[in-house]
Amino acid sequence: MIKYTIFVVDDEETIREGVTMALEGTYRISAFSTAEAAIKAFKKEAPDLVLLDIGLPGMDGVQALREIKNIQPEALVIMITAFEDAKTVISAMKLGAYDYVIKPIHMDGLDVTIRNALDTIRLRKEVHSLQEHYLKENLPCFIAESNAIQDVMEFISLVAKSPDTPILIHGETGTGKELIASAIHYRSPNFKGPLVTVNCASIPKDLVESEMFGYEKGAFSGANLSGKRGLVEEAADGTLFLDEVGDLSQEAQAKLLRFLEEGEFYRIGGTKKIHIKTRVVSATNKNLDAMIAEGLFRKDLYFRLGVIKVDIPSLNERKEDIIPIARHFLYEFGKKFNKKMAKITPQAETALYEHNWTGNVRELRNLIERAVLISRGQELTVDELGIRSGTTFKATGNLSSERGMPRLTPEGMDIVNILDSYERHYISEALRMSGGNESQAAKLLNMNHHTFRYRRKKLELK
Ligand SMILES: Nc1ncnc2c1ncn2[C@@H]1O[C@H](COP(=O)(O)OP(=O)(O)OP(=O)(O)O)[C@@H](O)[C@H]1O
Ligand SMILES: [Mg+2]
Numbered sequence: 272m273i274k275y276t277i278f279v280v281d282d283e284e285t286i287r288e289g290v291t292m293a294l295e296g297t298y299r300i301s302a303f304s305t306a307e308a309a310i311k312a313f314k315k316e317a318p319d320l321v322l323l324d325i326g327l328p329g330m331d332g333v334q335a336l337r338e339i340k341n342i343q344p345e346a347l348v349i350m351i352t353a354f355e356d357a358k359t360v361i362s363a364m365k366l367g368a369y370d371y372v373i374k375p376i377h378m379d380g381l382d383v384t385i386r387n388a389l390d391t392i393r394l395r396k397e398v399h400s401l402q403e404h405y406l407k408e409n410l411p412c413f414i415a416e417s418n419a420i421q422d423v424m425e426f427i428s429l430v431a432k433s434p435d436t437p438i439l440i441h442g443e444t445g446t447g448k449e450l451i452a453s454a455i456h457y458r459s460p461n462f463k464g465p466l467v468t469v470n471c472a473s474i475p476k477d478l479v480e481s482e483m484f485g486y487e488k489g490a491f492s493g494a495n496l497s498g499k500r501g502l503v504e505e506a507a508d509g510t511l512f513l514d515e516v517g518d519l520s521q522e523a524q525a526k527l528l529r530f531l532e533e534g535e536f537y538r539i540g541g542t543k544k545i546h547i548k549t550r551v552v553s554a555t556n557k558n559l560d561a562m563i564a565e566g567l568f569r570k571d572l573y574f575r576l577g578v579i580k581v582d583i584p585s586l587n588e589r590k591e592d593i594i595p596i597a598r599h600f601l602y603e604f605g606k607k608f609n610k611k612m613a614k615i616t617p618q619a620e621t622a623l624y625e626h627n628w629t630g631n632v633r634e635l636r637n638l639i640e641r642a643v644l645i646s647r648g649q650e651l652t653v654d655e656l657g658i659r660s661g662t663t664f665k666a667t668g669n670l671s672s673e674r675g676m677p678r679l680t681p682e683g684m685d686i687v688n689i690l691d692s693y694e695r696h697y698i699s700e701a702l703r704m705s706g707g708n709e710s711q712a713a714k715l716l717n718m719n720h721h722t723f724r725y726r727r728k729k730l731e732l733k
Pocket of ligand 1: 411412413414415442443444445446447448449450451556596599632633636
């Protein structure tokens with residue numbers, strides 16, 4: 272069994288020796304007669320717990336506590352104090368001491384206090400490793416090489432700690448808003464609860480209210496006989512992610528505001544108030560300030576949603592991320608298409624670096640996916656990428672020829688995924704060529720408009 276380590280810091284030799292003798296059978300003890308010496312050792316290797324005398328010569332115990340908490344905010348410190356020091360004890364507790372013991376020290380009492388404290392870290396460690404596990408299981412790899420995006424990650428780790436503070440994420444299309452929203456969920460105390468995503472743009476206007484807040488049986492014609500829980504209820508004790516929140520109708524905005532203000536709502540046709548605790552994370556690529564000025568978005572709702580605001584910089588603003596992310600996708604799609612992709616050629620990397628990424632990480636992902644699919648060797652070339660120094664040119668090569676196709680190996684292949692990739696590529700390409708005009712793009716592909724829209728939506732192409 273791993274032994275916990277404890278520092279004993281006291282200038283009285285009898286206390287250092289007494290405590291060491293009493294505890295060394297169970298714990299690893301290091302004793303110090305000054306705070307300075309203990310802090311030096313703490314910096315080298317932090318113990319699990321510190322027993323810290325308040326009345327020390329030189330740096331006193333309260334100052335030492337402040338230092339220790341500076342080095343490691345979650346450090347467990349138990350103060351040792353003479354009875355007269357009551358006032359100082361209060362200030363130590365305010366600084367985050369876990370508990371205190373009064374001299375003369377009764378070993379039995381000390382033992383209980385220490386065990387309680389160590390239970391706290393055991394629990395904390397358990398929760399921490401469970402949370403790490405959830406993070407690993409549920410979050411796709413998030414590449415954060417640039418300082419700009421590392422700052423964002425650091426900030427969200429911090430704000431995620433509160434279970435209910437609303438967070439509004441803003442960023443251009445494809446910058447990773449949805450990924451950041453799930454990172455917030457899995458880093459928050461609600462990580463074991465559900466993460467429920469509402470795409471505010473895709474729910475038809477007249478269904479938003481019932482989808483979000485549910486309804487009672489017979490609430491309207493066509494309503495399910497038994498009534499239905501809404502997405503807000505589904506998100507209880509977890510995270511409610513309102514994607515594309517700028518697309519909410521005025522009615523839905525009003526109802527959402529009421530819910531955020533009061534933490535409760537009625538199902539449609541219901542008479543019972545429903546209380547729900549959940550964290551609302553919302554995201555938009557729209558300029559909500561401009562929408563407020565035009566009267567399209569409620570200012571009061573904006574303030575409620577954006578208690579904390581997170582701005583994700585565009586890929587063009589953090590070019591250091593381009594190559595690492597591209598290499599990550601090279602690996603991902605190499606695996607998916609069963610191709611041994613070794614690298615991106617230096618020339619192709621330069622082209623990636625110089626490209627103007629209006630579609631951000633999603634555009635980069637789609638580009639690498641297509642390039643890996645059509646690549647003929649183990650190196651991704653500038654021709655296969657189909658970009659050259661900031662401009663896009665038409666990919667050459669006849670895809671229907673055997674050479675451009677992924678190879679079928681004895682391990683097999685995922686044909687549905689591969690076909691999806693081809694389709695995604697041509698739909699994007701057609702949209703680009705038609706300047707985003709869907710009916711023209713559909714014509715280019717000899718598809719009817721409805722089929723085109725359906726396929727585009729299915730492949731989540733913007
Ligand atoms: N830093 C990153 N590392 C790895 N993959 C990323 C990163 N950022 C984004 N992605 C990937 O890029 C794609 C787009 O990300 P996401 O869907 O989160 O963007 P978004 O901002 O929500 O886009 P939209 O505004 O279009 O909804 C996803 O496949 C996501 O996994
Ligand atoms: Mg999104």
